[in-house]
Amino acid sequence: xxxxxxxxNPPKRLLLGPxxxxxxxxxxxxLSKPIVGHLDQYFFEIVSEVHELLRLVFGTQNPFxxxxxxxxxxxxxxxxxxxxxPGTRVAVFANGYFCDRITDMARRQGAExxxxxxxxxxxxxxxxxxxxxxxxxxxVVAYVQAETSTGAYQDGQAxxxxxxxxxxxxxxxxxxSLGAMPVEVDRTGIDVAYSCTQKGLSCPPGLAPITLxxxxxxxxxxxxxxxxxxxxxxxxxxxxxxxxxxxxxTAPVSMFYALREALVxxxxxxxxxxxxxxxxxxxxxxxxxEAMGMRMLVAEPHRLWSLNTPCVxxxxxxxxxxxxxxxxxxxxxxGGFGPLAGKVFRIGLMGAGSTxxxxxxxxASLERALRAEGYHPPASGVEAAxxxxxxYALA
Amino acid sequence: xxxxxxxxNPPKRLLLGPxxxxxxxxxxxxLSKPIVGHLDQYFFEIVSEVHELLRLVFGTQNPFxxxxxxxxxxxxxxxxxxxxxPGTRVAVFANGYFCDRITDMARRQGAExxxxxxxxxxxxxxxxxxxxxxxxxxxVVAYVQAETSTGAYQDGQAxxxxxxxxxxxxxxxxxxSLGAMPVEVDRTGIDVAYSCTQKGLSCPPGLAPITLxxxxxxxxxxxxxxxxxxxxxxxxxxxxxxxxxxxxxTAPVSMFYALREALVxxxxxxxxxxxxxxxxxxxxxxxxxEAMGMRMLVAEPHRLWSLNTPCVxxxxxxxxxxxxxxxxxxxxxxGGFGPLAGKVFRIGLMGAGSTxxxxxxxxASLERALRAEGYHPPASGVEAAxxxxxxYALA
Numbered sequence: 001x002x003x004x005x006x007x008x009n010p011p012k013r014l015l016l017g018p019x020x021x022x023x024x025x026x027x028x029x030x031l032s033k034p035i036v037g038h039l040d041q042y043f044f045e046i047v048s049e050v051h052e053l054l055r056l057v058f059g060t061q062n063p064f065x066x067x068x069x070x071x072x073x074x075x076x077x078x079x080x081x082x083x084x085x086p087g088t089r090v091a092v093f094a095n096g097y098f099c100d101r102i103t104d105m106a107r108r109q110g111a112e113x114x115x116x117x118x119x120x121x122x123x124x125x126x127x128x129x130x131x132x133x134x135x136x137x138x139x140v141v142a143y144v145q146a147e148t149s150t151g152a153y154q155d156g157q158a159x160x161x162x163x164x165x166x167x168x169x170x171x172x173x174x175x176x177s178l179g180a181m182p183v184e185v186d187r188t189g190i191d192v193a194y195s196c197t198q199k200g201l202s203c204p205p206g207l208a209p210i211t212l213x214x215x216x217x218x219x220x221x222x223x224x225x226x227x228x229x230x231x232x233x234x235x236x237x238x239x240x241x242x243x244x245x246x247x248x249x250t251a252p253v254s255m256f257y258a259l260r261e262a263l264v265x266x267x268x269x270x271x272x273x274x275x276x277x278x279x280x281x282x283x284x285x286x287x288x289x290e291a292m293g294m295r296m297l298v299a300e301p302h303r304l305w306s307l308n309t310p311c312v313x314x315x316x317x318x319x320x321x322x323x324x325x326x327x328x329x330x331x332x333x334x335g336g337f338g339p340l341a342g343k344v345f346r347i348g349l350m351g352a353g354s355t356x357x358x359x360x361x362x363x364a365s366l367e368r369a370l371r372a373e374g375y376h377p378p379a380s381g382v383e384a385a386x387x388x389x390x391x392y393a394l395a
Numbered sequence: 396x397x398x399x400x401x402x403x404n405p406p407k408r409l410l411l412g413p414x415x416x417x418x419x420x421x422x423x424x425x426l427s428k429p430i431v432g433h434l435d436q437y438f439f440e441i442v443s444e445v446h447e448l449l450r451l452v453f454g455t456q457n458p459f460x461x462x463x464x465x466x467x468x469x470x471x472x473x474x475x476x477x478x479x480x481p482g483t484r485v486a487v488f489a490n491g492y493f494c495d496r497i498t499d500m501a502r503r504q505g506a507e508x509x510x511x512x513x514x515x516x517x518x519x520x521x522x523x524x525x526x527x528x529x530x531x532x533x534x535v536v537a538y539v540q541a542e543t544s545t546g547a548y549q550d551g552q553a554x555x556x557x558x559x560x561x562x563x564x565x566x567x568x569x570x571x572s573l574g575a576m577p578v579e580v581d582r583t584g585i586d587v588a589y590s591c592t593q594k595g596l597s598c599p600p601g602l603a604p605i606t607l608x609x610x611x612x613x614x615x616x617x618x619x620x621x622x623x624x625x626x627x628x629x630x631x632x633x634x635x636x637x638x639x640x641x642x643x644x645t646a647p648v649s650m651f652y653a654l655r656e657a658l659v660x661x662x663x664x665x666x667x668x669x670x671x672x673x674x675x676x677x678x679x680x681x682x683x684x685e686a687m688g689m690r691m692l693v694a695e696p697h698r699l700w701s702l703n704t705p706c707v708x709x710x711x712x713x714x715x716x717x718x719x720x721x722x723x724x725x726x727x728x729x730g731g732f733g734p735l736a737g738k739v740f741r742i743g744l745m746g747a748g749s750t751x752x753x754x755x756x757x758x759a760s761l762e763r764a765l766r767a768e769g770y771h772p773p774a775s776g777v778e779a780a781x782x783x784x785x786x787y788a789l790a
Contacts, residue, residue, distance in 0.1 A: 005444065034405055069465055198645055204648055
């Protein structure tokens with residue numbers, strides 16, 4: 001000592017991977033507002049606005065809606081530790097990495113996990129979902145609405161209906177859908193939905209929104225064994241974030257400010273407008289990808305609007321393409337992993353990142369990088385996307 | 396929709412409770428810097444600086460030193476879930492609320508917990524600590540170095556020595572000491588120390604620093620049962636934050652920026668200077684309190700420099716005093732709880748909050764509020780503190 005460190009000066013990245021997504025200046029500004037205490041009246045006002053606004057984006061009337069003081073995976077662990085006890089039979093729809101993580105977490109709680117498997121990128125049809133649930137007769141059903149590892153959207157209505165018929169509660173991973181596309185907790189019948197802040201909500205990572213249906217609440221109240229997790233015990237958290245305001249942990253106040261601001265931005269944009277924007281930019285991006293002679297991994301009706309998974313052209317090294325895009329254009333996209341390693345790109349157009357400008361930027365950057373790696377697209381992706389927007393504007 | 400919310404405009408509080416503590420402008424600035432991805436090279440550079448600087452404040456050479464993506468209690472849960480398995484015998488030194496929380500968490504893991512109890516505010520002498528550990532023959536020993544509920548500092552050398560003699564690892568809660576006073580992990584012999592960001596480090600809440608000794612690492616590697624927590628599983632976290640950089644969760648990037656900046660500020664101040672500052676302001680505060688005819692709960696040699704617990708004068712309603720201080724002066728202090736409810740104030744002088752100016756401000760505010768509530772101090776606390784500083788400057 002004295003020790004000298006360089007000033008903090010992060011490189012400017014255009015974050016178009018599977019999250020974190022770009023953060024708006026107003027959210028950064030909120031992050032840097034002076035904190036109050038975690039039991040301050042003002043903090044609870046912010047918390048209450050966060051809860052109200054989370055209901056909006058979740059598409060729910062659930063009174064029990066809150067944000068867990070951890071990242072998206074903390075939301076998953078909250079869902080699992082509160083609803084899975086030793087011996088609980090859990091039916092998991094397994095078509096991507098995050099279903100595997102659910103499986104892992106549930107087994108750590110001593111669950112008996114039964115899985116219905118599909119290749120990564122595919123989804124489950126209503127009839128097979130129903131059949132599986134009736135066959136397993138589980139107490140808990142888990143599926144991933146928006147699979148971040150594959151870009152697939154799983155419709156949950158048939159799953160929830162069948163699950164409720166056999167007396168199970170349904171946990172749905174909405175990490176990559178919340179704020180970017182309809183989650184529709186109530187309409188779908190989801191009992192426990194969790195998400196993160198750094199994707200569709202365009203807030204830095206650090207909190208995990210979660211919501212519980214009446215059915216889930218009853219299950220929680222009836223639970224006999226004590227939750228193995230104290231930090232994620234929803235009974236204790238309800239006493240802190242609910243009307244009792246009983247001290248549990250010291251909530252990350254600045255993150256609540258940021259989430260509040262990100263959610264207010266969503267309310268101001270209007271949920272329908274926001275979803276339309278995501279869908280439009282997703283479709284323009286796909287038009288560009290297809291013009292470039294590439295195909296999308298996920299079949300058309302099951303694609304996430306927030307996260308695109310175009311297949312890597314034959315013979316192209318995806319890591320080199322991504323490194324070029326980062327080094328030359330400052331654009332972060334991700335590759336696939338597990339069974340999709342080297343096979344897909346994962347390109348997010350989420351929250352503040354879902355713009356026409358970014359669609360053009362990422363298509364142009366991708367095209368340059370692919371050319372440099374020896375793949376020559378038959379047509380310009382940017383031009384195809386531009387044509388798509390023009391056609392859409394005329395329609 | 397459209398929905399309108401008022402701009403985020405938190406009240407200015409002088410945070411002199413048990414945390415969060417005041418945050419310096421440079422840390423807020425860091426919080427609002429543009430994020431990069433959680434697997435970005437730049438993020439890992441920041442992480443590596445955070446680890447290095449945490450070693451400095453922890454007083455350790457432990458290579459395994461990191462920050463958990465949750466608040467201080469997440470640090471506790473990380474320590475417990477990784478080192479306590481079903482049937483583990485855990486000896487807990489119980490003299491405050493956070494020992495009770497450790498007990499609760501350990502029992503949730505199926506531990507056999509044996510407690511040595513003391514009234515809140517007292518500490519354990521070397522001989523009784525030694526005797527207890529030899530009698531229990533535990534695999535894990537847990538104590539609270541800096542008890543936030545009482546203001547007491549527990550010296551850990553005798554505890555660690557005896558624990559190691561019987562083959563146990565020692566977990567120490569350093570939530571209210573880190574960055575404000577010497578934690579001295581290596582010198583003390585602590586195997587697992589955890590803390591938070593929002594007290595001595597003067598960073599908003601949101602991360603939990605933790606460090607593991609060689610002995611703790613060996614215990615972790617030898618563990619047979621799988622950690623019931625996935626989110627806090629240190630084996631997985633070591634693969635993310637270590638050289639493998641294997642994706643685990645999406646770390647709260649902005650919080651890492653903030654923690655890095657808060658730690659750089661500490662390194663620039665110099666650890667010894669910082670500790671001296673805390674000790675000096677603590678002593679000036681105590682001089683003021685005693686001049687006002689009040690006594691400190693904790694005996695002189697065992698007081699935390701970061702958190703003061705003056706006893707509430709006979710007949711005074713502590714809640715009314717605190718409400719006055721908040722309403723009239725914007726100063727947040729806390730009361731006691733559990734067996735100390737209504738009996739002590741908890742007044743923090745931590746990190747950026749430990750200043751001569753704040754000592755005067757809180758003593759003056761406390762005096763006004765006490766007078767308004769019918770307690771008339773025999774002498775001015777501010778004057779006594781001023782005299783203390785003058786005497787100190789001459790010495």
